[in-house]
Amino acid sequence: MAERAQRRLGGRWLGAALVVGLLALVEAGVRAGAINAALVPPPTDVVRRIAEILISGDFIAPLAATLYLLFIAYIGASLLAIVLGLVMGRFPAIYNLFEPLVELFRPLPKPALLPPLILFLGLGDLMKSAVVGLAVFFPVLINTIQGVRGVDPVLINTARTFGYGRVAVLRKVILPAALPLIFAGLRVSLALGLILVVIAEMLAGTGGLGYLILDMQRTFRVQNMYAWLAILAVLGYGLNAGFLALEHRIIHWAAARPE
Amino acid sequence: MRVKTMALAAGALALVALAQQPALAETTKLRVSTIPIIDTAPLQAAIAKGFFAAEGLEVDTTPTAGGAVGLPALAAGQVQIAFSNIISIVLGAKQGLGFEIIATGSDTGDTAPDLAGLVAKKGSAIKTGKDLEGKTMAVNTRNNIIWLYGRAWVKATGGDPDKVTFLEVPFPQMIDATAGGRVDTAFVVEPFYSAGIAGGSVQHVAWPYNVVQKNIPVGLYAATKSYIAANPAIIEKFNRAYNKGVDWTNKNAGSDEWVKILSGYTRLKPEQLKGLTIPPFQKTVDPARIDKVVELMKSNGLLEGSFDSKALVYKTALAK
Numbered sequence: 001m002a003e004r005a006q007r008r009l010g011g012r013w014l015g016a017a018l019v020v021g022l023l024a025l026v027e028a029g030v031r032a033g034a035i036n037a038a039l040v041p042p043p044t045d046v047v048r049r050i051a052e053i054l055i056s057g058d059f060i061a062p063l064a065a066t067l068y069l070l071f072i073a074y075i076g077a078s079l080l081a082i083v084l085g086l087v088m089g090r091f092p093a094i095y096n097l098f099e100p101l102v103e104l105f106r107p108l109p110k111p112a113l114l115p116p117l118i119l120f121l122g123l124g125d126l127m128k129s130a131v132v133g134l135a136v137f138f139p140v141l142i143n144t145i146q147g148v149r150g151v152d153p154v155l156i157n158t159a160r161t162f163g164y165g166r167v168a169v170l171r172k173v174i175l176p177a178a179l180p181l182i183f184a185g186l187r188v189s190l191a192l193g194l195i196l197v198v199i200a201e202m203l204a205g206t207g208g209l210g211y212l213i214l215d216m217q218r219t220f221r222v223q224n225m226y227a228w229l230a231i232l233a234v235l236g237y238g239l240n241a242g243f244l245a246l247e248h249r250i251i252h253w254a255a256a257r258p259e
Numbered sequence: 260m261r262v263k264t265m266a267l268a269a270g271a272l273a274l275v276a277l278a279q280q281p282a283l284a285e286t287t288k289l290r291v292s293t294i295p296i297i298d299t300a301p302l303q304a305a306i307a308k309g310f311f312a313a314e315g316l317e318v319d320t321t322p323t324a325g326g327a328v329g330l331p332a333l334a335a336g337q338v339q340i341a342f343s344n345i346i347s348i349v350l351g352a353k354q355g356l357g358f359e360i361i362a363t364g365s366d367t368g369d370t371a372p373d374l375a376g377l378v379a380k381k382g383s384a385i386k387t388g389k390d391l392e393g394k395t396m397a398v399n400t401r402n403n404i405i406w407l408y409g410r411a412w413v414k415a416t417g418g419d420p421d422k423v424t425f426l427e428v429p430f431p432q433m434i435d436a437t438a439g440g441r442v443d444t445a446f447v448v449e450p451f452y453s454a455g456i457a458g459g460s461v462q463h464v465a466w467p468y469n470v471v472q473k474n475i476p477v478g479l480y481a482a483t484k485s486y487i488a489a490n491p492a493i494i495e496k497f498n499r500a501y502n503k504g505v506d507w508t509n510k511n512a513g514s515d516e517w518v519k520i521l522s523g524y525t526r527l528k529p530e531q532l533k534g535l536t537i538p539p540f541q542k543t544v545d546p547a548r549i550d551k552v553v554e555l556m557k558s559n560g561l562l563e564g565s566f567d568s569k570a571l572v573y574k575t576a577l578a579k
Contacts, residue, residue, distance in 0.1 A: 038355040039334060122441045123395075123426050206424050218327040218347075218402040219561065220354040 085144025
């Protein structure tokens with residue numbers, strides 16, 4: 001056990017060392033003049049700018065704007081997808097009704113929907129929420145359907161034996177049993193949602209991280225651009241880590257199962 | 260056997276390469292990033308009338324939404340010359356990207372009507388900057404001349420620019436966006452302005468450029484210092500051919516041939532372009548006028564510290 005931990009630790013340090021090594025290479029290249037400093041600033045300057053942004057608190061407003069858009073659309077679309085997925089997975093008639101429609105929209109790369117959405121919904125928050133919601137909806141829906149279908153029939157029959165009605169079976173047996181797969185879908189959707197929110201902000205934003213990154217490029221403030229990019233990367237990482245922690249608490253029984 | 264085949268193949272390739280050389284030496288291919296607006300009419304005229312070909316230049320144009328999009332391509336070396344608004348050029352030069360102005364594009368002149376007007380949906384009540392507070396204005400890109408003078412106009416007519424939302428909409432789509440209610444106003448340049456007014460779906464609100472400053476050097480052609488240092492002859496040739504285009508445009512504006520050229524690169528119908536009036540195009544730029552623009556940039560928080568406008572302009576764009 002200790003040996004395995006040591007091997008895992010050795011691996012992680014190696015990866016971190018590679019990242020630091022690459023950054024040092026870039027730093028040396030820019031200072032020596034081999035890389036154009038106006039296009040690729042020295043990483044130490046970018047780190048300094050990130051510190052400035054964090055200390056001054058300038059990051060709070062754009063971060064809040066991006067997260068607000070993301071969460072509203074994410075929670076709304078996920079809930080909708082879980083509900084629809086539950087009934088579609090459980091009742092074949094409903095599945096057959098919606099499946100062609102789902103298969104029509106699911107394969108579409110959601111950024112491609114931005115132009116028609118802009119035409120219908122304008123350039124405001126509604127359009128941005130819609131495109132993020134659409135991106136979040138489908139992975140959660142598909143995974144919910146699969147999760148429902150994969151529920152052990154023994155569980156359902158046992159519940160029936162105890163006199164549970166249809167709705168009770170759905171709510172108390174099927175939903176919890178399908179949660180591991182649903183959470184897998186939710187995690188994928190979180191990443192997709194973040195991507196779409198950044199794209200939407202670049203295309204039609206008024207604030208937020210995507211808007212700022214584009215703005216900094218427009219004004220050639222390259223150091224700021226990379227700084228905000230780094231902050232966005234940390235946000236993505238943080239969201240994923242937070243989600244994993246939440247997942248482990250809610251479906252603790254799934255973690256106990258051998259992978 | 261294999262060595263012999265390889266030697267034969269190498270010899271054939273060498274012959275083909277040698278045969279290509281004389282052809283390459285005759286014409287130089289230049290990639291120029293442009294915007295499909297009235298400002299680049301002299302360039303398009305020079306291409307159409309063969310002035311560049313006469314100088315041994317083959318000009319390949321790449322349309323973009325604005326200078327803020329074309330200049331990064333210039334910095335990356337994807338294009339050799341970029342048409343851009345003065346703001347983006349100054350910003351890039353300030354950040355050390357080595358931009359230098361090699362030819363003059365458009366100037367707003369000293370009376371209205373000028374190159375670009377503010378429009379709103381027909382029947383709109385917006386008349387001043389104060390009316391625009393809490394509403395939206397379409398600009399082709401943010402942090403450029405349209406954005407800056409849009410803000411300056413809002414301030415000059417009693418409004419707070421920070422209370423106005425500026426949304427990015429490419430010029431060709433601005434009229435539709437305004438008529439469709441996606442934006443409340445749009446600061447749109449010719450020829451899209453006249454086409455929109457003639458179409459009847461939008462109405463004129465103001466001439467923001469003229470209200471704020473006269474004789475603004477709006478759009479200019481820039482190249483990088485390193486390219487200019489390595490290819491001074493090409494820059495001279497470009498300038499000669501381009502200035503011929505300026506002369507031709509100033510003389511023939513309004514003629515059928517001019518309308519045809521304009522319609523070709525803006526994709527507007529000739530009927531929409533008849534009756535277009537624009538200030539005459541210039542061949543040189545006065546650094547003092549750029550200084551005035553820099554002052555406005557500073558007061559809008561777009562620039563800090565000193566800026567040498569004279570160093571920004573290469574000799575081909577300065578008055579002799």
